[in-house]
Amino acid sequence: MLARGRPRGATQERMASMRYRVAILLPAEAELKQSIKIENTRFSGVAAALRGVGIEVECAPYTDEAVEDARAQLLRVDGVLVWVNPIERDRDRSALDALLEDVAAEGVFVSAHPEVICKMGTKEVLYRTRSMSWGCDTRMYPTLQALREELPRCLATGEPRVLKQDRGNGGNGVWKIESTTPVVQGNSALAPDARVRVRHAKRGSIEQEISLDEFLQRCEPYFSGNGRLIDQVYQPRLTDGMVRCYLVGDRVVGFGEQLVNALYPAAPGSNPRTAPEPGPRLYYPPTRSDFQPLKDWMENEWLAELCQTLALNATQLPVVWDADFLYGPKNSTGTNTYVLCEINLSSVYPFPDEALAPLAAATLARLEAAPRKRT
Template sequence: MADPDDAPRPVLSDPRLAIVVRSDDPARTAGRLQPVVDALAEAAAEAVVVVFDDDDPEALVGQVEGTDGVLVWADPLTGRGPRSALDSVLETIAGTGVWVSADPRVIDKIGTKDVLVTTRHLSWGSDTHRYPTLRDLRQEFPARLAASGTRVVKADRGNGGSGVWKVSLLHEGDGCGTAAGSAEVMVQHARQRDDTHVLTTLDEFMAGCAPVFVAWGGSGHLVDQPYAPRIAEGLVRCYLVQGTVVGFALQDPPATSPVATDKGTPRPAVLGVPSPKTMVAPDHPDFSALRRRLEDEWVPALRDGLDVSPEELPLLWDVDLIRGTPTESDPDPFVLCEINASSVIPFPPEAPAALATAARQRLHSIVRGVGTRPPRSGARSAGRDVGP
């Protein structure tokens, strides 16, 4: 009798994937994803772009019917609000046996600002805290602001700088280790792509955060971290396909001159870093040490700490880092700013081919594991007529 282990493995010869897009400009997003479609075609994988309709979310189930995998580019927030409805439908689709990347449950772990808190013990971490409620913010934030002088407050979900504020205490605390509610603060919103800021009181700032806590069905919240002064030097964005670095981007802020405000307060440098990205190849020698730290230290520790398997990592994601203060033990440190796993655009030229290869490998591993491919029904996918 033949050994079952010697039986031929099933082969997925013609994988089909749907690329789901949700953004304020889906046609533009789809156009920017054409290199991904082309790379999948080169890898003998058919891909079709499907635009998610917030007015009819359940339609997505039919639009991706007959596909083996769904790749998602969806901003956390658009003019239509959060992506809650999309995430619910994606979970339904994943339950039918279709591979979804990135799975909403994985995004909840690594693609929200909560990752700043859950990985603060790593060498990229900082004194970061989570505020589940407005009451927690009022009770805990004043003391931390008094201790730091400046902190960056972030909504748990957002994109394009939405829900991110730099808060600076203009005068010392009250001598009791905290800042009074009437204390004057300078607030700069990262969404403003310049050095615009407002002067207000700490109480007024915290009261203005109230809408964050009612977002996402009441699960919205804030995190904060100390201000990293070397943000003035820009960000280093590290692109990964699952656990492998596929490139970097340097995002340098434009030069800004310190200009005194009417109260003599230095005007802050641009917080949103609104500058073009300079793409850098993954094997550039200047980034070899950073690449090793990502692949060998930070990403494995991230997976272990958050219980995410290598296969569950997003197909394409990025890690934004700010240069930290050098020490004797770490002469070139970095501080985690955020992780983007929802809609990574733009990306390095090396990314599409690596993504296509990883997608095929993942689909083949699924087939080998279960012995069959996900069921298909219907002569064709409804999504083939829904592209932008």
Template structure:
């Protein structure tokens, strides 16, 4: 095979090893080379965008994006270059619009037609929509607000009433006292609803600003279940149990959550239901090919029949790492080769 698989990285950032690469990048490059597929890493630099584009267009059959958005200052230019590469026939792993579609928090509001997301899940793209709906949502049940930007639980708030509502009230008054817990570190703040909503306007304004409003699932205390996927194959499961304190609902390591690594077979019911929904998920999210490496996070809930069910909390595909499981690089390499084979068979 004379055409290369190009891995895109960016210089700097906290996700790099001593050699300057992400620790999971070179194992993938080496695993491909062992299989006779040439591969190399290119660091994206906006000042060399045209040179990089020309080189990849001429020498590559596919790219694999391994850039953490938090380390990328010129995301729009990077995505524009990836789009253009895909248009020239380079196989995108993933396509930039799939990255946006699967990785954005509003994926939840787009999937309410599936059984993965409750239908009382809302996305607010304007302050007006937030003001109109959220007091009514909160009147029904405890809520979780999630900002689109940020990571490690920042700007994800569990919101509950500090005092019961008056009988028959369908909206929470703006002067009502509320208890807010942030997922970043499970710290608690008390606010009046109107003041808190004004504070949350920062999450809606600006580029890609928006808020997701979904019901709080009390069984989060039993743990969040993260499914690691290679395209449509579940590879392993991380069970993240929040710290055992009164207000804890965050599943981040920083907040004290305990992690356990399971096999997909340990979660057969969840995996089977999710795989059965995947064609509909793909269709609702723009019909792009599934990302190469991605995750889906679930929480336990109880359905109307009193049975366990699993609710999707978020998906991530921009740059999912597997540094704690570097042996996965061989499976990833096989998946890349299968993807190339399928794609070239379709076009030939």
């Protein structure tokens, strides 16, 4: 909505700039596809912010069955902002990503672009950036055989590990695992029949005690196609909560804080079934004082390192994305350090209201930087 008292010339200038058209693409049930209006979805605020900077907005409900209809629609717009999870209704994004790559090649601005998601929006980014100051002891298992050979040696040290499938969401394919037996000096690897405690991060899961071999068998589906597993050492400060850092391009625009998160343990000595389910995430502006060190690290150190490591430039960063951090050990000055546990690009929502105006401005800037003729 225009502010009262805005000069008439500014209004005319803004309306004259409404030469760009953007689609908001979201998953839909095939039978409901035609009835969805963007004003009745959770993205109504995004649409309003885009219109506020003079961008026309349309809804693009997506199903794999109607991919050619989606192609025709996207080729008629200047840009598309995509909100579809890596796994949506038990389907992956292979058909959608192929479509987005095709329309991007025709000059349509796509955020987030599938190529960028592959570089920084999968768990492999944890391995590729493990030497950065947000990193920790991180392994990558490209095959089931590599997992069978290396994980038993990691577990023999007695440290819990967290395994994560390369692409997933909602805690699916994320496991905490640790040996149930004390560390034995000189024991270089756990035996296949060794007992381990495992807990899936998917909501409703409880801790189980099974054999290592049984757990390895459970992991086999994660290696289908180009699948792989990433292995990080467990962070003991998980119980202090998780901080989500929201960004528009290369600027931090807000924070989320979740005090009780996935894999939060039961109280010491209590039944594992009493472990709490994840709690709500609360949202904060980028000015929250105790998160300023994290903001400074992200904007002034980590983003440059990330882009250099992944061969990206800042203009390729999505118009909205986020990074999840657990607390690492405090440094010598008593300041919290942070350990990266995930970057999300595919379907970042909800986010702080403070992100809406920067998102709209960044979208307009991307469109103006590379205008195209619509078909």
